[in-house]
Amino acid sequence: MLQVYLVRHGETQWNAERRIQGQSDSPLTQKGEDQAKQVGDRVRSLGITHIITSDLGRTRRTAEIIADACGCEVIADSRLRELNMGVLEQRHIDTLTAEEEAWRRQLVNGTPDGRIPEGESMQELSERMHSALQSCLELPPGSRPLLVSHGIALGCLVSTILGLPAYAERRLRLRNCSISRVDHQQSAWLASGWVVETAGDVSHLDAPALDELQR
Numbered sequence: 001m002l003q004v005y006l007v008r009h010g011e012t013q014w015n016a017e018r019r020i021q022g023q024s025d026s027p028l029t030q031k032g033e034d035q036a037k038q039v040g041d042r043v044r045s046l047g048i049t050h051i052i053t054s055d056l057g058r059t060r061r062t063a064e065i066i067a068d069a070c071g072c073e074v075i076a077d078s079r080l081r082e083l084n085m086g087v088l089e090q091r092h093i094d095t096l097t098a099e100e101e102a103w104r105r106q107l108v109n110g111t112p113d114g115r116i117p118e119g120e121s122m123q124e125l126s127e128r129m130h131s132a133l134q135s136c137l138e139l140p141p142g143s144r145p146l147l148v149s150h151g152i153a154l155g156c157l158v159s160t161i162l163g164l165p166a167y168a169e170r171r172l173r174l175r176n177c178s179i180s181r182v183d184h185q186q187s188a189w190l191a192s193g194w195v196v197e198t199a200g201d202v203s204h205l206d207a208p209a210l211d212e213l214q215r
């Protein structure tokens with residue numbers, strides 16, 4: 001059975017300021033760096049063989065810190081990027097106009113192809129995240145990969161594995177540097193394929209980020 005660990009990156013400057021990142025980027029705060037070290041401490045004895053990360057700066061930095069603890073190399077995969085939030089990227093969440101807020105809401109209310117202008121739909125996000133996860137099945141037998149990605153992207157992946165719509169990610173709290181795990185199992189009795197073992201564990205963090213609570 002393949003076990004895949006899923007980690008959201010550490011807190012960033014814009015997470016703390018409540019600004020929308022998407023595929024734009026901001027650096028980890030000191031707290032974010034500390035969170036990533038705590039993930040490293042938590043997973044160093046788990047036998048992680050590969051660290052595969054979104055190619056954005058905040059995830060790469062988080063991955064490097066975890067890789068230092070695990071002693072494995074970091075592989076970048078652009079399929080693990082955050083949802084492209086188009087024209088709203090870099091904006092402060094509290095300054096959106098009513099029209100802009102309606103674009104954002106399309107993503108969370110189930111409009112099938114809802115997207116922010118110049119952005120990506122949840123369906124497109126789901127397809128590329130599942131494609132990245134599926135690639136883990138091609139790793140050598142005995143591998144135990146850890147993927148570093150983003151809040152909406154990982155929430156969408158976990159929700160859709162559970163058979164929920166992609167926008168159900170809004171009901172799943174995946175804080176910065178939370179750890180989730182999905183396993184690929186073959187079972188005649190239980191569901192075959194991907195199953196969710198853990199979602200959003202923050203018990204290894206001394207101070208979970210507040211950004212999700214502030215929304």
Ligand SMILES: O=C(O)[C@@H](CO)OP(=O)(O)O
Pocket residue numbers: 008009015019020021022023082149150151152
């Ligand atoms: O892009 C963002 O602003 C947030 C949205 O949840 O994602 P992350 O901080 O995980 O990249």
